[in-house]
Amino acid sequence: MSPVIGRMAPSPTGRMHVGNVYAALAAWLAARSVCGKLRLRIEDLDVERVRPDADRWIMDDCSWLGLDWDDDVVYQSERMDCYDRELRRLSEMNVEEGIGGSESQPQPLVYPCFCSRADIKAASAPNEGDGFRVYGGRCRRLAASERERRIARGDRHSLRIAVPEDAAGRQVELAFRDRIYGMRRFNLAKDVGDTVIRRSDGEYAYQFAVSVDDLSMGVNQIVRGRDLLPSTAIQRWIMQQLRRSHGDLEDRSQVEYAHLPLILDSHGRRLAKRHEDMDIGALRAHGVRPQAVIGLCAYWLGIIDAPRPCSPEELIGLFPSERLRDRHDDIRLDARAFRILGL
Ligand code: GLU
Numbered sequence: 001m002s003p004v005i006g007r008m009a010p011s012p013t014g015r016m017h018v019g020n021v022y023a024a025l026a027a028w029l030a031a032r033s034v035c036g037k038l039r040l041r042i043e044d045l046d047v048e049r050v051r052p053d054a055d056r057w058i059m060d061d062c063s064w065l066g067l068d069w070d071d072d073v074v075y076q077s078e079r080m081d082c083y084d085r086e087l088r089r090l091s092e093m094n095v096e097e098g099i100g101g102s103e104s105q106p107q108p109l110v111y112p113c114f115c116s117r118a119d120i121k122a123a124s125a126p127n128e129g130d131g132f133r134v135y136g137g138r139c140r141r142l143a144a145s146e147r148e149r150r151i152a153r154g155d156r157h158s159l160r161i162a163v164p165e166d167a168a169g170r171q172v173e174l175a176f177r178d179r180i181y182g183m184r185r186f187n188l189a190k191d192v193g194d195t196v197i198r199r200s201d202g203e204y205a206y207q208f209a210v211s212v213d214d215l216s217m218g219v220n221q222i223v224r225g226r227d228l229l230p231s232t233a234i235q236r237w238i239m240q241q242l243r244r245s246h247g248d249l250e251d252r253s254q255v256e257y258a259h260l261p262l263i264l265d266s267h268g269r270r271l272a273k274r275h276e277d278m279d280i281g282a283l284r285a286h287g288v289r290p291q292a293v294i295g296l297c298a299y300w301l302g303i304i305d306a307p308r309p310c311s312p313e314e315l316i317g318l319f320p321s322e323r324l325r326d327r328h329d330d331i332r333l334d335a336r337a338f339r340i341l342g343l
Contacts (some may be wrong), residue, residue, distance in 0.1 A: 004036025006221040011043045012054035015279040016061045017264035019271035022297040027223040028067045029319035040069040044077045061280040065290045066312045083204045086212045089245035095162050112138040112157040134193035160200040163188035174233045179258040186233035195234050211238035226259040262330045286343050300331050307340045
């Protein structure tokens with residue numbers, strides 16, 4: 001068995017809030033409970049959303065909470081050469097024989113998509129409320145000559161990775177076992193669809209960067225919110241293709257997944273970094289102790305029966321709890337949580 005390498009992968013779009021701490025604590029415990037490594041990767045590709053200094057706040061808050069990490073911090077914004085190289089490899093490949101395209105007309109694995117946002121919105125239905133819009137595949141069906149003509153003309157385009165359908169048009173299922181949610185199966189074509197890997201402004205998309213990073217950093221344990229379950233399906237597909245482009249066909253990586261119920265605000269919306277009353281900066285300013293925050297998150301993770309102050313160390317070995325495996329309800333932040341923190 002290879003040693004466990006987990007990761008915390010925050011987007012530096014603001015100060016951490018209690019929902020981020022809950023996910024970070026789970027990732028930390030999952031790795032530390034098996035003497036694994038935990039890497040910190042700052043996901044700062046979305047330049048419009050990145051806030052200057054948010055990376056330093058995240059590191060400072062993690063240290064204050066007692067959540068440490070190993071090795072150098074990785075910044076996605078510093079990995080462009082790597083993304084360029086991997087994209088070039090994928091762009092030279094076709095969708096595998098028998099699962100899309102045909103011998104006479106191979107389907108490129110990566111293809112330019114000239115559709116505008118409005119076209120895509122009109123032609124697709126959002127999926128499961130998880131922000132996935134399944135792309136109808138219009139540009140996948142363009143003739144090669146038409147693609148070349150439009151690129152030569154300088155038409156704005158994103159790049160999409162094709163997901164498979166077999167030669168008979170049957171769709172291919174991707175399955176993985178999650179430590180909390182159990183066996184999950186996704187029909188790639190129907191549930192996820194051809195996914196943007198480079199945006200039309202030239203920025204690499206989250207799904208592609210994360211897949212390249214997790215693979216090249218040797219990450220084999222992923223703990224994060226359940227909203228990313230369909231992302232796991234597409235990321236596994238992208239990673240398989242990246243491995244194939246390196247001539248490595250066998251999946252030896254055995255990535256272990258644990259997706260967590262979400263923390264919601266009092267209106268039932270996913271807690272966002274804009275929800276400032278529960279951000280760690282505000283809590284620290286109110287004199288809340290790190291042990292109180294960890295205790296509340298440990299309670300949400302089903303590790304302790306009632307919130308009490310505790311340190312991450314004393315919880316090692318307790319994640320994932322039976323309770324979390326049995327009950328997958330999202331958690332709503334209510335007055336009780338504020339009371340527990342002494343607010
Ligand atoms: N950067 C993402 C976030 O902060 C997490 C991505 C991931 O865990 O793969 O929501």
